[in-house]
Amino acid sequence: MEAFEYVSVSTKQDAVELLSDSESQSALLAGGTDLLSLMKDSIVTPKRLVNIKSIKELQGIDSSSSGLRLGVLSTLDDLLANRKVKQEYPSLWQAAEGVRSPQIQSTGTVGGDLCQRPRCWYYRNGYGLLAMLDGKSMVLAGDNRYHAILGNSGPAYFVNPSSLAPALIALDASITIYGSDGAKKVKLQDFYQIPSGQDQLEYKLNDGQILTDIEVPSAAGTQNATYEVRQKENLDWPLAAAAVALEMDGSRIREARVVLGHVAPIPWRASAAERLLVGKTLSESVAEQAGEAAIGGAKSLGGNKYKIQLARVAVKRALLRATGREV
Numbered sequence: 001m002e003a004f005e006y007v008s009v010s011t012k013q014d015a016v017e018l019l020s021d022s023e024s025q026s027a028l029l030a031g032g033t034d035l036l037s038l039m040k041d042s043i044v045t046p047k048r049l050v051n052i053k054s055i056k057e058l059q060g061i062d063s064s065s066s067g068l069r070l071g072v073l074s075t076l077d078d079l080l081a082n083r084k085v086k087q088e089y090p091s092l093w094q095a096a097e098g099v100r101s102p103q104i105q106s107t108g109t110v111g112g113d114l115c116q117r118p119r120c121w122y123y124r125n126g127y128g129l130l131a132m133l134d135g136k137s138m139v140l141a142g143d144n145r146y147h148a149i150l151g152n153s154g155p156a157y158f159v160n161p162s163s164l165a166p167a168l169i170a171l172d173a174s175i176t177i178y179g180s181d182g183a184k185k186v187k188l189q190d191f192y193q194i195p196s197g198q199d200q201l202e203y204k205l206n207d208g209q210i211l212t213d214i215e216v217p218s219a220a221g222t223q224n225a226t227y228e229v230r231q232k233e234n235l236d237w238p239l240a241a242a243a244v245a246l247e248m249d250g251s252r253i254r255e256a257r258v259v260l261g262h263v264a265p266i267p268w269r270a271s272a273a274e275r276l277l278v279g280k281t282l283s284e285s286v287a288e289q290a291g292e293a294a295i296g297g298a299k300s301l302g303g304n305k306y307k308i309q310l311a312r313v314a315v316k317r318a319l320l321r322a323t324g325r326e327v
Contacts, residue, residue, distance in 0.1 A: 001039050008051040012178055012212060015052050020180055020208030024048045028210060030073055031109040034116050043117075043126060058111075058212055061085070068216040072111025080105065089216065091167040091224040091243045091322070098228050099163050101235040111211045114165055114175070114188070115203060118158035118265075119237055120147070128198050130155045145303035146239070149311065151264035152299055156194050159262045160202065165192070166243035166261035167226050169269065173216045179209040188214065192266035202265060222247050225322035228261075229310045238262045240307055242270075242294070242314035244322050251281045258294060258318075263311050270294035273315060282323050284316075291315035 005024075009015045019026045027046035029035060030053060038044045052058060053073060062069040063084045070079075079085050079096040086093045099105055117123070122131030122138050131138040132155070139147055139157040147157045165188065173188045192203050205211070224245040228238040241261035247254045256277035260268040273294040280286050291312040298308045320326050 002042065002045050004039075004046055005048040006051065007048060008054060010054045010056075012052075012055055012058065012210060015050055015055065015210055016178065016180055016208050018048070018050045019210065022207060026050050028052060031075070031107045031112045033104050033108045034112060038117060041124065041126070043124065052210070065218065067218045068214075070110050070214040070216065072109060072114075072211045072213060074110045076105040076108050076110075076113070079110070088219045089167075089171060089224065091170060091226040091245065091318075092164065092216070094226040095163050095167040095228075095241075095243065098226070098230075098238070098241075099235070100233065104235070110164060110214060113162050114168075114191075114211065114214075115205065116161050118202065119161045120158035123158060129158070129195060129200075129202070130198050131157070132198070140301060143303060144301040145306075147301055147304055148264050149295070149298045149300060149304055149307045150260065150268050151194055151266060152301065155196065156202070156265040157301065158202075158265055160192065160264065160266050161237055162261065162267065163238075163241075165267040166241055166259040167224075168214060168216065169267050170243040170245040170257040170259045171216050171219055171222075171224060172245070172257065173214050175214050176212045177205065177209050178212045179206065183212065185215070189267070189269060194265045219245070223322040225318050227314050227318035227321055229314050240310035240314045242311070242318040244315070244318045246277070246282070246319075246322055253277045253280055253282060258290065258315060260294060260311055260315070263298075263307055270315065272296050277319075282319060282325070284320065284325065287316040287319040287325075290319060 026048040029049045029051045058073045059071045076096045169189045226243045228241040230236045230238045245257045256274045258270040258273045273290040276293045294315040
């Protein structure tokens with residue numbers, strides 16, 4: 001790991017000021033579970049770390065009749081210990097519970113999970129976010145068994161690794177971004193982007209900007225769940241995941257949000273599945289049809305064809321879990 005300067009701040013204003021200094025090449029430090037790994041492998045080499053762990057207003061989970069406010073420094077353990085999260089937002093609780101490492105649960109933050117960098121082995125071995133060599137994609141020519149099946153028309157083929165983003169997007173969450181020009185609120189769904197160049201990030205956060213909190217509307221009366229497919233039960237990133245939120249009108253679905261994870265460069269909103277579900281009474285057959293609709297347009301890169309079936313099953317199982325029909 002290369003030498004770096006370490007600065008601890010107690011206000012978001014101080015954090016933004018330090019991060020805005022482009023010459024310092026500063027990076028924000030929260031839980032550090034991803035950043036420190038990237039620094040050890042020399043994938044990122046900041047000259048300064050700005051520690052924000054002491055900023056009080058970025059901590060904690062607040063609940064009210066209108067919903068939840070999650071400080072970006074809230075840990076996965078905080079989510080798992082919160083009774084309202086478990087009872088009213090089971091999709092979010094299930095997503096946090098799926099991160100099976102006690103160490104990551106205790107130190108990993110909500111904000112860090114949302115801004116986690118791809119686990120693509122080309123990126124993690126220093127070939128850049130888009131893994132280009134001599135103008136050609138290493139992914140297409142190489143081992144792509146864990147890469148994207150949706151949104152993969154190129155040049156980005158990695159998958160978004162966030163555990164919490166699909167559930168939060170399905171729950172219609174918004175985030176607050178704070179910078180030198182003040183705070184702005186955006187839908188979490190609009191925070192992510194598929195990069196078209198090596199210098200782009202996979203999320204819309206500029207130098208000198210930080211996330212401060214996540215707002216999740218009340219889910220009272222909303223049936224929601226997350227279902228993940230992984231190779232092993234201990235710490236492992238899912239091969240495919242689905243989060244769903246259903247607003248009901250009696251036994252019929254009035255509105256549906258279906259979001260796939262770990263299958264595209266961004267958390268993938270399955271609009272066709274959502275449209276199919278509206279007005280339906282959920283059954284195993286309807287859930288299966290929704291799963292089929294969700295993977296419409298999916299494209300294998302060669303080694304990852306199996307992920308299409310996993311994504312289809314994840315949607316079906318998430319829907320059945322949300323409505324108490326889990327099989």
